[in-house]
Amino acid sequence: MSDVIVIGAGPAGVVAAVRAAELGARTELLARTELGGMAANDGPVPVRTLAHASRLMRDAQQLGRYGVTVSEPVLDYSRLLARVRQVVEDLRSHSSVRKRIGCLGVKVREQSGTVRFLDAHTVETQGGLRLQAEKFIICTGGISRRLPIPGFELTSTHSDAWGLTSVPPSMLVVGGGATGAQVASIFNAFGTRIQLFETGPRILATEDEDVAAAASRAFRESGMVVKENFGTIESFEKTPTGIRMNFSKDGKRDSAEAALVVVAVGWVADSARLNLAAAGVELNERKFVKVDEYLRTSAPHIFAAGDIIGRLMLVPQGAQTGFVAATNAVMGPTMPLGEEVTTTGSFTEPEYAQTGLSEAKARAAHDIVTAVLHFDSTARTIIDGRTFGFCKLIADRKTAKILGCHVIGERAVDIAEVAAIAIAAGMRVDELARIPLAFPTYAGILANVAVNAARQLDLRVGWQARQMECTGTAE
Ligand SMILES: Cc1cc2nc3c(=O)[nH]c(=O)nc-3n(C[C@H](O)[C@H](O)[C@H](O)COP(=O)(O)OP(=O)(O)OC[C@H]3O[C@@H](n4cnc5c(N)ncnc54)[C@H](O)[C@@H]3O)c2cc1C
Numbered sequence: 356m357s358d359v360i361v362i363g364a365g366p367a368g369v370v371a372a373v374r375a376a377e378l379g380a381r382t383e384l385l386a387r388t389e390l391g392g393m394a395a396n397d398g399p400v401p402v403r404t405l406a407h408a409s410r411l412m413r414d415a416q417q418l419g420r421y422g423v424t425v426s427e428p429v430l431d432y433s434r435l436l437a438r439v440r441q442v443v444e445d446l447r448s449h450s451s452v453r454k455r456i457g458c459l460g461v462k463v464r465e466q467s468g469t470v471r472f473l474d475a476h477t478v479e480t481q482g483g484l485r486l487q488a489e490k491f492i493i494c495t496g497g498i499s500r501r502l503p504i505p506g507f508e509l510t511s512t513h514s515d516a517w518g519l520t521s522v523p524p525s526m527l528v529v530g531g532g533a534t535g536a537q538v539a540s541i542f543n544a545f546g547t548r549i550q551l552f553e554t555g556p557r558i559l560a561t562e563d564e565d566v567a568a569a570a571s572r573a574f575r576e577s578g579m580v581v582k583e584n585f586g587t588i589e590s591f592e593k594t595p596t597g598i599r600m601n602f603s604k605d606g607k608r609d610s611a612e613a614a615l616v617v618v619a620v621g622w623v624a625d626s627a628r629l630n631l632a633a634a635g636v637e638l639n640e641r642k643f644v645k646v647d648e649y650l651r652t653s654a655p656h657i658f659a660a661g662d663i664i665g666r667l668m669l670v671p672q673g674a675q676t677g678f679v680a681a682t683n684a685v686m687g688p689t690m691p692l693g694e695e696v697t698t699t700g701s702f703t704e705p706e707y708a709q710t711g712l713s714e715a716k717a718r719a720a721h722d723i724v725t726a727v728l729h730f731d732s733t734a735r736t737i738i739d740g741r742t743f744g745f746c747k748l749i750a751d752r753k754t755a756k757i758l759g760c761h762v763i764g765e766r767a768v769d770i771a772e773v774a775a776i777a778i779a780a781g782m783r784v785d786e787l788a789r790i791p792l793a794f795p796t797y798a799g800i801l802a803n804v805a806v807n808a809a810r811q812l813d814l815r816v817g818w819q820a821r822q823m824e825c826t827g828t829a830e
Contacts, residue, residue, distance in 0.1 A: 356487040357381050357486070358382065358685070359382045359490045359491070359681070360382075360385065360491050361382065362491065362494060362495055363385070363387070363495040363625075364384055364386035364390045364391065365661060366670045366671075367496070367663075367674065368494030369384070369390060369391075369456070369674075370452075370673075371680055372463075372681070373455055373459060374678050374682060374685075375681040376461045378681070378682070378686060380685045382459075384456070384461050384462070384463045385464050387466075388466060390447070390452075390453060390456075390463065392496055393497075394670050395443060395447065396443060397517070401443060401517050402517070402537060403702060404438065405435070405517065406541055406703075408438070408545075409541045409543075409544030409545060412428050412430065413544060420740060430522065432522050433520060439517070467484075468480055468481020471633075472633045473633060475633075475654060476656075478491070489656065490658070490684040491657045492659065492684055495626065495629060495661075497622040497662035497663065498625045499512040500622060502618065504588055504589070506591030506593075510529075510617070511616065513619055516617050523542070523614040524614050525547060525612075526539075526547045526549055527612070528550070529588070529618045530621070531552070531555070531558030532559065532620075535553075535620075536558060536570070536701060536703050539551045539703075548578075548613075549579040549580065551580065552582050552600075553582065553583045554587070557571065558574075558581060562761070563715070565745075566747075569743075569744065573705050573763075577704065585604065586609070587602060591616060594612055596614060597614040597616075598612065598613065598614075600616060622662065624662070635653060643665025644659040644664055644665075646664050648692055649683040650680040658683060658684045660677040660679070667699070671697070675695065676692065695779070696779045697775075698710040698768065698775045708762050708772075710775040711775065713761070714747065714759065714761065716759075717759050721752070723758065724749075724812060725808075726750075726811060728804040729745045730745060730800075733803065734799075735799065739765065745762070745764065746762045746801060748774070748784065748801070748807075750783075755785060755812050756781060756782070756783055756784075757805075760778075769798070770797050773798045784808040788802055788805040788806040790802055
């Protein structure tokens with residue numbers, strides 16, 4: 356019998372296994388297929404590689420502006436997919452985590468298939484191998500939500516979209532959240548005619564309103580059809596050239612058609628085949644595994660981490676919760692899950708990101724000041740010909756501490772990351788403004804917007820050289 360069995364080998368499971376072994380537990384890690392989970396094989400890594408290709412196509416279109424003459428870029432999709440596979444493979448072979456797992460003596464069982472509980476201390480792999488442990492950590496992640504709608508089986512998920520052998524002429528993307536926007540943006544760059552349908556009043560519903568509005572505008576300007584508030588889907592049906600989605604709004608029927616329909620309407624726990632009832636593990640009202648602040652499930656010897664608990668469903672948070680769950684599984688409930696500053700965003704065109712408190716949340720809890728710097732007034736973005744977008748910094752009016760940041764435009768995620776560090780360090784806007792960051796850089800945009808915020812608060816920034824860039828509007 357092992358001390359700890361970790362089920363699922365994505366970022367959460369791998370970190371949980373490493374942590375448990377570091378703490379001296381005899382640990383087994385059960386991977387359905389290979390180490391890495393969705394993050395390495397189907398999520399961020401493949402998506403980021405495709406997004407990079409779409410960026411290259413975009414950049415190639417700018418070459419003429421900079422006096423470089425080349426012929427029109429042409430995409431060879433099968434070669435791009437080969438590159439995606441190569442990137443996934445390279446990451447796998449260079450993975451330091453794999454080496455660490457080996458050094459720590461974690462028993463890794465790849466190709467375990469779908470694992471399920473037989474009782475509170477026993478699991479069975481798909482091949483019928485029965486394994487027992489004192490403690491378990493469930494890290495089985497999530498899957499795309501399916502809709503109970505006639506013809507839904509005709510639709511695809513983001514994974515199917517990555518698996519295409521050629522770029523479809525047209526695509527209907529249902530769901531304007533992070534995944535839908537990403538799929539739409541990438542294939543739009545590859546030349547697919549995109550219709551992005553969102554049932555709510557705006558795409559990117561969890562982002563700042565100004566950011567979502569700017570993204571929606573940019574998507575439309577790049578040729579996508581974006582339909583917010585489109586109504587309710589009634590069915591999908593096959594047509595001679597693709598798939599039709601029938602929907603209705605206010606009693607009026609309508610339809611839209613494309614060669615491929617990708618549905619990205621949410622992410623649900625991958626728990627159905629775990630037989631959790633046999634182990635006494637309960638789900639919460641959102642159907643994710645219910646955990647307390649120590650990531651203990653309703654069965655006190657079973658813990659859970661990553662997407663399966665339905666909190667922020669991102670790689671860093673998966674790893675963080677894996678670490679916390681394993682610590683508590685081995686050491687007893689000693690480490691509550693902290694409230695770290697988190698950055699979210701997506702590598703769409705344009706890119707967007709947020710960190711810390713959103714403007715709406717900050718406004719509800721603080722007296723705030725916001726400063727906005729538009730990208731058409733900063734040196735680096737003008738140099739690079741990337742003047743679409745803005746950076747919005749949110750600070751507490753009384754303490755001048757930075758509370759949050761929203762960015763849309765080139766390298767938005769990188770800019771937000773710098774803001775995250777400033778927030779985590781408890782910096783005031785004038786302190787950030789005084790740092791002589793290199794010129795001309797994307798990170799420098801943040802320091803400039805901090806100058807604007809500091810001025811609104813009548814704080815001296817003391818270092819005036821940056822004034823040459825401070826032409827953005829302070830709001
Ligand atoms: C298109 C897309 C793009 C994304 N982009 C980003 C990004 O840019 N940045 C970011 O931080 N996050 C991104 N994410 C989210 C990120 O991939 C997830 O948050 C992260 O992978 C969650 O890690 P996890 O370990 O909880 O689960 P997973 O990575 O999903 O790993 C869980 C593993 O458990 C396996 N499993 C499931 N059930 C069982 C079972 N019964 N028995 C055995 N094994 C099982 C699964 O097959 C899987 O391999 C993206 C997600 C998607 C879909």
